[in-house]
Amino acid sequence: MIANTPIRSERIAADIEALAAITEPGRPWTRRAFTPRFLEGRAWLEQAMQAVGAVTQIDAAGNLIGTIPGSRPELGTIMLGSHSDTVPDGGRFDGIAGVIAALEVARALRDQGRVLEHTLEVVDFLAEEVSIFGVSCIGSRGMSDTRPLDWLTRESDGTTLEKAIAAVGGNPHRSAWRDDIKAFLELHIEQGPVLQNEETDIGVVTAIAGITRIEIIVEGRADHAGTTPMGSRKDALSTAAWIALGVEELARALAGGAAHFAATVGEFEMSPNAANVVPARVRMLIDARAELRQDMERFIDELDQGVVAIADKTGVTVSVPRLVSDNSPTPCDPGLLDILDAACETAGASHRRMASGAGHDTAWMARITRAAMIFVPCRDGRSHAPDEHAATEDIALGAAVLLQAVLALDAKLQEDS
Structure with missing residues (x-):
């Protein structure tokens, strides 16, 4: 007692x-x-x-x-x-x-x-x-x-x-x-x-915290993994990896403030998902959570800009990030x-x-x-x-x-x- x-x-x-x-x-x-x-x-x-x-x-x-x-x-x-x-x-x-x-x-x-x-x-x-x-x-x-x-x-x-x-x-x-x-x-x-x-x-x-879920589709091109030169590939997985690292970097920056923020690439689907094929398509689902709405809006805005920059760098097509759900704090x-x-x-x-x-x-x-x-x-x-x-x-x-x-x-x- x-x-x-x-x-x-x-x-x-x-x-x-x-x-x-x-x-x-x-x-x-x-x-x-x-x-x-x-x-x-x-x-x-x-x-x-x-x-x-x-x-x-x-x-x-x-x-x-x-x-x-x-x-x-x-x-x-x-x-x-x-x-x-x-x-x-x-x-x-x-x-x-x-x-x-x-x-x-x-x-x-x-x-x-x-x-x-x-x-x-x-x-x-x-x-x-x-x-x-x-x-x-x-x-x-x-x-x-x-x-x-x-x-x-x-x-x-x-x-x-x-x-x-x-x-x-x-x-x-x-x-x-x-x-x-x-x-x-x-x-x-x-x-x-x-x-x-x-x-x-x-x-x-x-x-x-408000919870926002964002879908990104990366469209590359399937090619033979052994014969396609590295400089000629449109690898959807490599581009998706850059995006995932960008999500983590941005989330860490926002989490450094006084308010709670977290973001996770929680779902990741790749096709054709074969060892000897350059990945052609990746679907990513981001789970982002913010105590302050302005932090979430900054995250979405900077994610949009970052995705465009990565697509330009890799030459792979990336969809505009789509809000699957968006709940305010x-x-x-x-x-x-x-x-x-x-x-x-x-x-x-x-x-x-x-x-x-x-x-x-x-x-x-x-x-x-x-x-x-x-x-x-x-x-x-x-x-x-x-x-x-x-x-x-x-x-x-x-x-x-x-x-x-x-x-x-x-x-x-x-x-x-």
Whole structure:
């Protein structure tokens, strides 16, 4: 038990162990949305929510919500939570830690006999990770009314997303939009090494980075690899390699500032992909992430110029970089950041502000309410991997920060209303 708080680390450890154990046989830790194992995990969470006194429901977007009414429910709702689905072989803590920490906050309030004036809700969002339908954040997009209508017709394994949402208890043709949520807070493992390297307890997240994906097609010419002189070739791979190195150089320059920036050539397809043929075509997909929109705009502009320069140098045709998707950064609520900073001080947690380079449900909840999140350290920054790990003590300290923030919000929101 952490000093001066009713947060119980042993309960957190037991809950994470129990939920993580619900995994595909021989594949720790795999519990993908819409699968039988996911529904089994949902059933476990529903019982845990009910045990703390919450009334549970599945909303129209397929989110599992546990509701503990406040003494003055007309004031609105404070919502806590994350997601319980995983990527394949993806880890025991990504998402799970945030749901269990929210549940522990509800337990701690119960143990103190304390009833908030606002209603408290614990949420497990549906399909935060990329699902079998190829899309993510399905539940939070549904709650924020930002889920594209055409997503419902996406197909996988003989069914559609429309039918899959209905199968988990949602209603894909009814709005799940909410106007009663006054604040949303999410705890998550960092998924990076900064907190561990700096020996800092808590990251107070300033923004969710915008994610832009850019496709480039390089068109060279297939020739015999043994007989075509080096000076006569139009090698698509060599040109693509220059572009990939340019992406890294540009990203490193932008990452040298105060704001978060990263770019990766994450997909790379070459044809004909034969040892004795000069490569004729390469398709590249760049994943770029920026805390500040102006950094992304600079990246796109300089990438366009760089590609033209490389094509002129090599004599190989390169397409104009095409934006496949382009999402702007989502800043967290400044007032909530101040409350979280103060909560860290009250809980005795060292803390720093930092951006998130990964996407989270918080980014979509920020469309409809004040929203913010905190990070807790994870070992060596590893995530989306079987050896992902976060110390129970770190999660418990994060839960203690959440508890202090909820108590402060319960009073502060009344002042602001």
